Amino acid sequence: MTDNTNAKGASDAMAATYLIKGADLAGAGAGDLLVQDGVITRAGSITAKDAVVVDADGLVALPGLVDLHTHLREPGREDAETIATGSAAAAAGGFTAVLAMANTNPVTDTAEAAERILDLGRRCGLVDVQPVGAVTKSLGGEELAELGLMARSRARVRVFSDDGRCVHDARLMRRALEYIKAFGGVISQHSQDPRLADGNACCHEGELSGRLGLPGWPGVAEEVIVARDVMLARHTNSRVHVAHVSTAGSVEVLRWAKAQGIAVTAEVTPHHLLLTTERLATYDPTFKVNPPLRPQEDVIELRKALADGTIDAVATDHAPHARHDKQHAFAEAAFGMLGLEQALQVVATVMVHEGLMTWAQVAAAMSATPARIAGLAGHGRPLAVGEPANLTLVDPAAIVTVDAGRSHSLSRNNPWHGETLRGQVHATFLRGRPTLLDQEVQV
Ligand SMILES: NC(=O)N[C@@H](CC(=O)O)C(=O)O
Ligand SMILES: [Zn+2]
Numbered sequence: 242m243t244d245n246t247n248a249k250g251a252s253d254a255m256a257a258t259y260l261i262k263g264a265d266l267a268g269a270g271a272g273d274l275l276v277q278d279g280v281i282t283r284a285g286s287i288t289a290k291d292a293v294v295v296d297a298d299g300l301v302a303l304p305g306l307v308d309l310h311t312h313l314r315e316p317g318r319e320d321a322e323t324i325a326t327g328s329a330a331a332a333a334g335g336f337t338a339v340l341a342m343a344n345t346n347p348v349t350d351t352a353e354a355a356e357r358i359l360d361l362g363r364r365c366g367l368v369d370v371q372p373v374g375a376v377t378k379s380l381g382g383e384e385l386a387e388l389g390l391m392a393r394s395r396a397r398v399r400v401f402s403d404d405g406r407c408v409h410d411a412r413l414m415r416r417a418l419e420y421i422k423a424f425g426g427v428i429s430q431h432s433q434d435p436r437l438a439d440g441n442a443c444c445h446e447g448e449l450s451g452r453l454g455l456p457g458w459p460g461v462a463e464e465v466i467v468a469r470d471v472m473l474a475r476h477t478n479s480r481v482h483v484a485h486v487s488t489a490g491s492v493e494v495l496r497w498a499k500a501q502g503i504a505v506t507a508e509v510t511p512h513h514l515l516l517t518t519e520r521l522a523t524y525d526p527t528f529k530v531n532p533p534l535r536p537q538e539d540v541i542e543l544r545k546a547l548a549d550g551t552i553d554a555v556a557t558d559h560a561p562h563a564r565h566d567k568q569h570a571f572a573e574a575a576f577g578m579l580g581l582e583q584a585l586q587v588v589a590t591v592m593v594h595e596g597l598m599t600w601a602q603v604a605a606a607m608s609a610t611p612a613r614i615a616g617l618a619g620h621g622r623p624l625a626v627g628e629p630a631n632l633t634l635v636d637p638a639a640i641v642t643v644d645a646g647r648s649h650s651l652s653r654n655n656p657w658h659g660e661t662l663r664g665q666v667h668a669t670f671l672r673g674r675p676t677l678l679d680q681e682v683q684v
């Protein structure tokens with residue numbers, strides 16, 4: 242985004258100067274950063290009068306996190322989340338930009354709808370809300386949406402997705418991939434073959450789904466779509482992004498496709514990096530999600546693939562649901578779980594603490610690479626002089642027991658409640674303005 246004026250624009254200009262003292266700069270050694278007029282103006286060892294000093298001794302500074310996959314529910318389901326509450330959750334989680342999925346009501350399938358989301362996000366001003374456009378009208382899977390008009394709108398839509406549903410018609414997928422090349426777009430696919438895993442499928446297909454009597458969702462239902470889509474990406478010479486990869490088989494396909502030079506990228510969610518299908522044994526609908534939680538063998542392969550770059554990014558798939566949609570028998574409850582506030586902690590716990598990833602790699606997987614995939618200028622930039630001051634400060638040594646009741650989200654379907662995780666986000670800056678300071682969201 243080049244035009245980042247928002248309702249807080251006036252106060253941005255007059256914002257205080259911040260001196261961030263002694264942060265570990267994405268693992269590249271300790272240093273100070275001076276933040277002035279929205280930009281990093283100095284780096285190194287700094288003294289500055291009249292600056293608000295932020296003591297970052299022992300904290301890691303990362304470029305502001307970018308989430309490729311957030312459900313904000315506005316318009317249509319403001320009882321589950323609003324752009325304001327979702328933005329607050331994002332700021333609390335260290336994010337400075339989120340891609341807002343199109344499965345709202347109405348669906349984001351026109352230029353006007355996309356611009357409305359952009360404007361609502363700007364009015365709130367806590368995080369850059371970048372709309373994702375639907376691939377097909379009303380997510381109907383029948384007719385392409387106004388992809389070009391959305392791309393040329395003020396919202397400059399680049400990521401298109403029918404997420405929640407799979408673009409299962411191969412011919413339509415092919416046409417969408419051809420179309421988006423004109424403006425450097427990408428299709429983010431919810432990979433679920435509807436014949437192999439229909440809308441009732443809700444538990445990884447295996448011994449446990451049989452024992453629990455829940456309809457099985459086999460890994461192959463994801464893998465056949467991933468395989469098909471990488472071949473379509475190769476054929477069209479266009480870009481496909483695989484949303485919420487959940488199986489070792491999908492990782493194998495991705496590894497092959499990348500070795501061929503096919504333009505495919507992929508994301509993994511925090512929950513698929515840590516939670517396994519055994520969580521379903523109590524029939525707690527909090528753990529009902531699409532795609533389902535998988536066995537430990539898959540989780541281990543997902544971690545390896547994220548560490549070696551086969552999976553490019555971590556994305557939350559933050560999917561808030563109101564109590565009355567979640568509190569049902571498992572088979573009837575809504576799919577989805579919260580993710581924005583604990584995403585970085587989960588990555589710190591399973592990847593950094595386990596020695597699988599450095600903080601510099603986390604900065605790549607949660608900021609630079611998702612910003613590049615989404616074509617978001619001004620985000621995912623290095624913490625260097627002249628760059629926009631989009632950053633977050635995290636205490637890597639903190640050990641925190643998650644309390645779902647303290648969430649900024651309107652919903653409470655938080656799979657991390659009661660879980661002990663590492664790392665704590667202390668502050669987030671969006672173009673030099675703190676959106677989170679001392680762990681308090683700055684509304
Ligand atoms: N992940 C989910 O289980 N649910 C998402 C849709 C989706 O990401 O497929 C939702 O919108 O609730
Ligand atoms: Zn999905």
Ligand SMILES: [Zn+2]
Pocket residue numbers: 310312342404405558560
């Ligand atoms: Zn989703």
